[in-house]
Amino acid sequence: MRLREGLLLAVIAAVSIAAPVHAATHTINISLVTFDPAVLTVNVGDTVIWRNNSFLQHTVTRGINCQPASGGFDSGIMDPDGQFSFTFANTGSFDYFCLLHCIAGMRGTVVVEIAPVPIAATTWGGIKALYRTVR
Numbered sequence: 759m760r761l762r763e764g765l766l767l768a769v770i771a772a773v774s775i776a777a778p779v780h781a782a783t784h785t786i787n788i789s790l791v792t793f794d795p796a797v798l799t800v801n802v803g804d805t806v807i808w809r810n811n812s813f814l815q816h817t818v819t820r821g822i823n824c825q826p827a828s829g830g831f832d833s834g835i836m837d838p839d840g841q842f843s844f845t846f847a848n849t850g851s852f853d854y855f856c857l858l859h860c861i862a863g864m865r866g867t868v869v870v871e872i873a874p875v876p877i878a879a880t881t882w883g884g885i886k887a888l889y890r891t892v893r
Contacts, residue, residue, distance in 0.1 A: 781845075785809060786866065788816050788836075791859045793866035801873035805845040810836045816864075817857040818842050824860035846870040 781803040787794045788810045800806060808818045815837055820830025831854070833842035846852070849870050856864040 781805065783807060787811050788818075788856075790814065791856070791862045791864045793854075793856075793864065796866045797869065798866070799869040799871060800846060802846060802849055802870055803873065804870075805843055806868055807841055807843045808833065808836075810838055810840045813838050815858060818844075818854055819857045820852060820854045822853045822855075824855055824857075826857070830854075 782801065783805045784798055784800055784807070786798060786806060786808045788808055789812050791812075791814075793808070798806065810816050815835050816833075817835060818831070818833040819826050820832065821827040826832065830852075831844045835858075836842055846868065849872055852868045852870065854866050854868070
């Protein structure tokens with residue numbers, strides 16, 4: 759009996775750990791001289807899309823204090839209704855700004871965290887039913 763319970767718990771644990779983590783897509787809206795939201799928290803592997811909803815041209819340029827970072831992302835000039843996307847592969851805090859409007863305070867940050875380990879979507883009733891079939 760104890761062996762079956764242990765086996766069942768091991769199966770449940772394996773399914774929970776092996777459940778895939780799906781990357782998400784997030785949107786940051788650009789309007790006039792703001793990024794909305796200005797701070798966004800995502801998981802590693804997620805993609806962020808910046809949409810230029812303004813009548814002005816903008817950039818999404820990685821860096822701080824209006825200085826581009828070497829090796830960072832850069833959208834180049836985005837016309838109105840344009841968009842730029844970037845997939846974050848590493849954890850960290852990624853500051854960015856609009857090269858054309860940084861002096862006006864147009865800045866943002868994407869915080870990238872490790873995705874939480876998913877828990878299998880089961881109910882206690884489902885676990886008990888699975889246990890009954892193992893016995």
